[in-house]
Amino acid sequence: MNISTLFNQHKTIFITGTDTEVGKTFCASLMVKALLKDNLDIFPFKPISAGTQYYPELEASNNTMANEDAVCLYNAVQRRYSLDQINPIVFDQPIAPHIAAKMAQQALDFNRLDIAYKGIKDLGEVQLIEGAGGWHLPLNDSELLSEWVAQHQLPVIMVVGVKLGCLNHALLTAQAIEQSGCNLIGWIANYIEGDSDIAKQNVAFIKQKLNAPLIHSVQQGQTELV
Ligand SMILES: Nc1ncnc2c1ncn2[C@@H]1O[C@H](COP(=O)(O)OP(=O)(O)OP(=O)(O)O)[C@@H](O)[C@H]1O
Ligand SMILES: C[C@H](N)[C@H](N)CCCCCC(=O)O
Ligand SMILES: [Mg+2]
Structure with missing residues (x-):
């Protein structure tokens, strides 16, 4: 499925995953690049991140400590938006954000997210x-x-x-999204360990079990959405 077509139907899309470290940022970055290629003004938003590191190349932006996801999305969107716009809520430690927030004595709640979301509502066409x-x-x-x-x-x-383990995680996550009252418009198979025959059989199982369409299969090290 063409990703621009999906964004023509939905101005704003939320990307989740079966766990942390499953490739949400990797796939989001590929999507951002594909949308820019189709001349869609895409704004990537990572409202909350946890874990910062030193980026000497960000010297000019006056903000050398940044989150890896934020920097990935910032680069994917060719730095058209600032890091602060892309990622307004940043915690230094790479831990569950609610714990990081407590440790930093900061509020992390719907209200703070709503304020951040209002701040970016006019950014990008999608x-x-x-x-x-x-x-x-x-x-x-x-x-x-x-x-x-x-x-x-x-x-x-x-x-x-x-x-291994993604079958259960995929079905549980899809069920949870539905139970939350949200619409799962599609899913991406991210072959983080390569596309072995077993990996493909896992994807085939999930495909026949979910109602939502498989939008893309992303290979290890893929640099463009195809
Ligand atoms: N298809 C892929 N090919 C190569 N490397 C990948 C692929 N998908 C993910 N990775 C790598 O795996 C790691 C985890 O991916 P990523 O950061 O996108 O996960 P995430 O789901 O966004 O995690 P988080 O919950 O921290 O946001 C990263 O180092 C990323 O570059
Ligand atoms: C720090 C990490 N890379 C993520 N950004 C945060 C992951 C939080 C996971 C919370 C949990 O479900 O246990
Ligand atoms: Mg991420």
Whole structure:
């Protein structure tokens, strides 16, 4: 499926995954590049990130400590938007954001997310929002990011990191998205460990089990969406 067609139907899409480290940012970056190629002004949004590192090449932006996902998306969008716009809420430690927020004595809640979201609402013709971790990411002891996505009725794309255990994770995540009251508009098979015959059989199983379409299969080291 052509990704621009999907964004013509949905101005804003939320990208989640079967877990942390399954390739949400990797796939989101490929999507951003493909959309730019189709002349769509895409704004990539990573509202919450956890984990920063030193980027000497960001000296000019006055902000050399940054989150890896934010920098990936910033580069994918050819630096048309600032790092602060792309990633307004950043915690230094690479841990669950609600714990990082507590440690930093900062609020992390629907209200803070809404303020950040309002701040970027006019950016880009279309927007791709990357969550953090899996679908039910805690914001604090009582609120989940999935509930915020449901409040805003954002359509969802799920990235499945194809590896042992992903069958259960894919079915549970798809079920959870639906139970949250959100629309899973498609999923991406990300062959993080290569496309062995077993990996392909896993993808075939998920494909026949889910109602949502398989939008793309992404190979290891892929540099463009095909
Ligand atoms: N198809 C792929 N080919 C090669 N490397 C990949 C691929 N998909 C993911 N990776 C690598 O795997 C790691 C995890 O991917 P990524 O950062 O996109 O995960 P994520 O789901 O966004 O994680 P997080 O929950 O931290 O946001 C990264 O180093 C990324 O470059
Ligand atoms: C730090 C990491 N790379 C992610 N950004 C945050 C992952 C949070 C996972 C929370 C959980 O479900 O246990
Ligand atoms: Mg990511």
